[in-house]
Amino acid sequence: MNSPDTAETVSVKTGDNDSHDHSAEGHGNGHGHGPAHLQHHFTDSEQQADSAKLGMWVFLVTEILLFGGLFCFYAIYRAWNPEMFYNAHKVLNVQLGAFNTVVLITSSLTMALAIRSVQMNKNTQALINMGITIALAGVFLVVKYFEYEHKFHEGQLPGRWYSYEGLQGTNPHIFFSIYFAATGLHAIHIILGMSFIAWVMVRTAKQEFSSIYYTPVEMAGLYWHLVDLIWIYLFPLLYLIG
Amino acid sequence: MSIYTEPIRQTPAPTARPTVRVKPVMPEHHYLNSPKGIMSWIYTVDHKRIGLMYFFAIMMFFTIGGIFALLLRTELLHPERDFMTARTYNQFFTLHGAIMVFLFIIPSIPAALGNFVLPLMIGAKDVAFPKLNLASWYVYVVGSLFAVFSIVTGGVETGWTFYTPYSTTTNGSVISMTLGVFILGFSSIFTGINFIVTVHKLRAPGMTFFKMPLMVWALYATAIIQVLATPVLGITMVLLILERALGIGIFDPAMGGDPVLYQHFFWFYSHPAVYIMILPGMGIISELISAMSHKKIFGYTPIAYSSLGIALISFLVWGHHMFTSGQSELSATIFSFLTFLVGIPSGIKVFNWMATLYKGSISFAAPMLYTLTFMFTFTIGGLTGIFLGALSVDIHLHDTYFVVAHFHYVMMGGTVMAFLGGIHYWWPKIWGRMYDEFWAKIACAFVFVGFNMTFFTQFILGSKGMPRRYYSYLDQYQPLHGFSSIGSYILGLGFVVMAVYLIHSIRNGKIAGKNPWGALTLEWTISSPPPTHNFDETPKLIYGAYDYDRVMTDGENITFKDVTTVSNGDDHNGNGHNGNGSKRAKIEN
Ligand code: HEM
Numbered sequence A: 001m002n003s004p005d006t007a008e009t010v011s012v013k014t015g016d017n018d019s020h021d022h023s024a025e026g027h028g029n030g031h032g033h034g035p036a037h038l039q040h041h042f043t044d045s046e047q048q049a050d051s052a053k054l055g056m057w058v059f060l061v062t063e064i065l066l067f068g069g070l071f072c073f074y075a076i077y078r079a080w081n082p083e084m085f086y087n088a089h090k091v092l093n094v095q096l097g098a099f100n101t102v103v104l105i106t107s108s109l110t111m112a113l114a115i116r117s118v119q120m121n122k123n124t125q126a127l128i129n130m131g132i133t134i135a136l137a138g139v140f141l142v143v144k145y146f147e148y149e150h151k152f153h154e155g156q157l158p159g160r161w162y163s164y165e166g167l168q169g170t171n172p173h174i175f176f177s178i179y180f181a182a183t184g185l186h187a188i189h190i191i192l193g194m195s196f197i198a199w200v201m202v203r204t205a206k207q208e209f210s211s212i213y214y215t216p217v218e219m220a221g222l223y224w225h226l227v228d229l230i231w232i233y234l235f236p237l238l239y240l241i242g
Numbered sequence B: 001m002s003i004y005t006e007p008i009r010q011t012p013a014p015t016a017r018p019t020v021r022v023k024p025v026m027p028e029h030h031y032l033n034s035p036k037g038i039m040s041w042i043y044t045v046d047h048k049r050i051g052l053m054y055f056f057a058i059m060m061f062f063t064i065g066g067i068f069a070l071l072l073r074t075e076l077l078h079p080e081r082d083f084m085t086a087r088t089y090n091q092f093f094t095l096h097g098a099i100m101v102f103l104f105i106i107p108s109i110p111a112a113l114g115n116f117v118l119p120l121m122i123g124a125k126d127v128a129f130p131k132l133n134l135a136s137w138y139v140y141v142v143g144s145l146f147a148v149f150s151i152v153t154g155g156v157e158t159g160w161t162f163y164t165p166y167s168t169t170t171n172g173s174v175i176s177m178t179l180g181v182f183i184l185g186f187s188s189i190f191t192g193i194n195f196i197v198t199v200h201k202l203r204a205p206g207m208t209f210f211k212m213p214l215m216v217w218a219l220y221a222t223a224i225i226q227v228l229a230t231p232v233l234g235i236t237m238v239l240l241i242l243e244r245a246l247g248i249g250i251f252d253p254a255m256g257g258d259p260v261l262y263q264h265f266f267w268f269y270s271h272p273a274v275y276i277m278i279l280p281g282m283g284i285i286s287e288l289i290s291a292m293s294h295k296k297i298f299g300y301t302p303i304a305y306s307s308l309g310i311a312l313i314s315f316l317v318w319g320h321h322m323f324t325s326g327q328s329e330l331s332a333t334i335f336s337f338l339t340f341l342v343g344i345p346s347g348i349k350v351f352n353w354m355a356t357l358y359k360g361s362i363s364f365a366a367p368m369l370y371t372l373t374f375m376f377t378f379t380i381g382g383l384t385g386i387f388l389g390a391l392s393v394d395i396h397l398h399d400t401y402f403v404v405a406h407f408h409y410v411m412m413g414g415t416v417m418a419f420l421g422g423i424h425y426w427w428p429k430i431w432g433r434m435y436d437e438f439w440a441k442i443a444c445a446f447v448f449v450g451f452n453m454t455f456f457t458q459f460i461l462g463s464k465g466m467p468r469r470y471y472s473y474l475d476q477y478q479p480l481h482g483f484s485s486i487g488s489y490i491l492g493l494g495f496v497v498m499a500v501y502l503i504h505s506i507r508n509g510k511i512a513g514k515n516p517w518g519a520l521t522l523e524w525t526i527s528s529p530p531p532t533h534n535f536d537e538t539p540k541l542i543y544g545a546y547d548y549d550r551v552m553t554d555g556e557n558i559t560f561k562d563v564t565t566v567s568n569g570d571d572h573n574g575n576g577h578n579g580n581g582s583k584r585a586k587i588e589n
């Protein structure tokens, strides 16, 4: 009779492999081993952090594809109605858009600084940085609100709600359909990002993170940079048609 | 005998075949009974329990979708109206299609069976994000509630494709149905993310990518499609809802919008989605064909790569659903050509499976019967797909019963048959008990005969010009329609028989033991049902997933055939070792 162990000499080559090659003891049955943040099905913190990062990146890809659909609609309708797009973009307020762009880029910076602070065990500093990030996100939304408000007032609205008189060209409402769909979806992402950051702030305040374990802060940062990045594309596409 | 196909090992472990077989017993603690209590299921993060919860949910919807199907076939027994109005008929085929696609077949293999077996097959304790996994199930439930809500509040009669402008103007509960589809998309994305990360990061030591079982490759390729295609469906559904609710005009020709754009976006997701459906099925077949014929899989690498190849090509062919929708001739030609390319990786798989069977010691237990059914029906489905991909032919066949037959041959004859094979194969692992082989064969026969009666007929109907989605038809089609309906009753009967013996076996089946099939993938090295945390120790790979040419195991004992030969110096150990390199062996159960 032959149990797997006696045949162990029939070993396998471990070649290219990004899976983790740890000794059996490290894996063990996983209970009671390792630091508190380590979930039972991971071998060690590094594997857990790598998994979280890969998962987040894949998730960001799905977000890009979600907006990618809207960018496609934009490209198609702009190619069909170049003049209408040009005329319609003029009613957008470039100053406010540019201001918001600066606000978001700054918030990305403070978020990156927050991660840096946790890495250096400066949790209070991290809390301040994340607080500023959320505040800037709030500023962005307030500015957006005033922009929306203005357009509602003028009747520069999507589809059949459109009632503005001052635009030349066919079907200008299509521009506003795309404008509201894209910036609206983006605003929802801002709110999601704010909640995500607020959640890691609470955990930071509870001293759950330190230079040893700070993956969730990093994830919130990644997400926030993506939200920022999408705006960096939306701004020139919508406000700066030339 | 002195021909070694394997390098000689340094310490040949002398082995003998176990002479006394211990009667298998149920383990005392396993994932089904520990921890106990309903709360432990509601909050479970165990991939096996979540897989099982998915299984129950999808089987419920399969039953509902199936009942709709039988009602449709009953209406079609006679040319004139039997018991439905045209509107009811339209609602029923829409609900049938939408339920089968979004609530049954897309989650079927990945989220139910895949969830259960993927971590086991790579020697992991769970998927990478267990909580996300549970969330995906709850999201699925919420999405399905929206779909059910839409059924009870007026239904939908647009077809499962929700084409504009009809879907934005007709009355009925289109919004709640499409919102349901949008939400279900998240559940699919969550599963996809989980699988990608699990495959990359949680493989057991020594399990390189090219040592992974082919089922894992297939689930991995599927996950890539889920992640890349589903968000586009999501945004399409959002825009459809906005169009219907607010009239934003982008799909409305009267307002300068373009309804055909909707079709592009829909098929950009939904053609890849048909590979979300079939790829995991192909993964199951790769496992079953090797395990049930105790033969090393032929062409491991091509099968693995062809899964990725299919995933890639699937993104480039959506226009073949729109040959008659007014796309340019140039794009139609390109899409037609690209569609033919899909046949290559699919063909690679089928030929490799055939070659695997050659000189295998084939068992005709139910998993193998479904595998053979798959090979037969999927080949027909795939080949007729090539007919449809040919531009000139499709102009005649588009929107006829030929298309209906084609996609049932691939979705039901392919995916569902593979799913059934997989259920029978892993049943003993899931429950620790065997199903009844005799009744399984009967049910399989009903399913095979019923399926082909129902749908082969429809190829003929379609090529004679019977259009799809009509509740009545010309008298000349009556014999074929009648025959098809009778076939569907036989098919339904097969499923009833199957449900009865499977449910019966959960409590009363013969105890299965660790490895009733003598299979070599890792899930068969642990007890059935598996322990709560899968592996007590990190699994070590001491043989490959398909090394049937040199390893035999019943889960308790392992026999290395070549090593035995070395120690005995002769081939008298009854292994049926025949010296020409194609070794045949069989483990008695
Ligand atoms: C060799 C592989 C395949 C080829 C070449 C192929 C080709 C096609 C073509 C050209 C059509 C459009 C027919 C028309 O509407 O006129 C079609 C329809 C369809 N195919 Fe396939 N197909 C293949 C495999 C599959 C698979 C694996 C599935 C699902 C598991 C599938 C599911 C469908 C469905 C659901 C439709 C009908 C959609 C509708 O209009 O409702 N096909 N196929």
Ligand SMILES: [Cu+2]
Pocket (backbone or CB within 6 Å): B270, B271, B274, B317, B318, B320, B321
């Ligand atoms: Cu297709």
